[in-house]
Amino acid sequence: MTISVYLPLILALPLAVAARRIAARGAPGPAAWTLTATAVLAAAASTWSLVMLALTMLDDLPPLAALDDHPTLELPEPVPGAVALLAGLLLICGTLRLAADVHRRVGTNRRLRAIGEPIHDLVIADWSAPMAVAVPGTARSPGHLLVTTGILRLLSTDERQVVFAHERAHLAHRHHRLTAAAAAAAALNPLLIPVRTAVEFLVERWADEDAAADVGDRDLTAQAVARATLAASGSGAGPVLSIGGSAAVQRVQALIRPTPAPLRRRLAGPALLAATIVAVAAAATEAFVDLARAWL
Structure with missing residues (x-):
């Protein structure tokens, strides 16, 4: 097999290096979509490369193993057994990380939905802990806002409007799908963890x-974000979308x-990288198919 089968495993690095710089400038919406889409593509390509490498272990199983030393056949050599075994182990680890992340997100959202039935897309929980989150919907019910009396007491009327608008924006743009996709990509390929953070x-x-x-x-919004983030820090809400969010200082500055x-x-950089990933993955797949035909 050619070197193209290994390249998708490291092509996530340029995206990881550039993610923070891309996130720091310009409108956040297009950047979030572009980074997420490129990360998913990079994770899919690297996972497919691992699958192809792991499948070369089949040449050690009968009846293919008997062909390896056949005196009249000149079969192409697959990758070393140790490389194929390592690829299989990495696949297992990535699958377990992905399953754990999905289980955590589904469990968190299920617990948040169980807190109460929304009235006009809002649930107010009588908790002292300050928290405001967007709870994603399901096929049977739309998403809603969950806020606690603890955070409502801390904020002014105008600041509350900022919080409600912030959480409704999460629901309107289905941000939970973007963050879940970026997290899945990072679970399959840990090189993409900086991209997950950027998204x-x-x-x-x-x-x-x-x-x-x-x-x-904008000044009122910055004030509300700062106060809500300070109040909600350490609330332990899990992988949900809240006004607390991440990197509050940078958000307030913006x-x-x-x-x-x-x-x-x-x-343009992520778009070019995505095209490169597709081309390299196609070349690796072609080499794998040629190898499989020779052996089978």
Whole structure:
């Protein structure tokens, strides 16, 4: 097999290196979609490479093993057995990480939905812990907001409107799907963990910008984000979308500045990387198919 089968395993590195810089500039929406899509593609390609490498272990099983030393056959050599075994182990580890992340997200959302039935898309829990989160919907019910009396007591009326607008933006744009997809990619390929972090930051920035546009006051939004984040820190809500979010200092700084421009040129790098990943994965698949035909 050619070197192309190994390249998808490391092509996630350029995306991981650039993710933080991409997330720091321009409108958050296009960046969140681009990073997530490229990360999913990179994870799929690296996983497929591991599958192809692991499948070469089949040449050690009968009846293919007997052909390996056949005097009249010149079969192409697959990868070394140790490489194939390592690929299989990495596949198992990635699958277990993915299953654990999905189980955690599903369990957290199930517990949040069980807290109460929403009235006009809102559940108010009588808890002292300050928390405000967007609870994703299901096929049978739409998503809703969950806020506690603890956070409502800490915020002014105007700041509450910011919180509600922020959480509704999460639901409107289905940010839970983006963060779940980025987390799945990082579970399959740990090189993509910085991309997962960047996407989590970007969806919070996206919701911040929507909230600022909704209330018409960027300074008020920055103030509400700062107070809610400080209050909700350490709430332990799990993998949910909340106004607490991540990197609160950077979010507040961004809200103090003017509304960001799209800056779509910064997304050319991930788009080019995605095309490269597709081309390399196609070349690796072609080499694998040729190998399989020779053996079978």
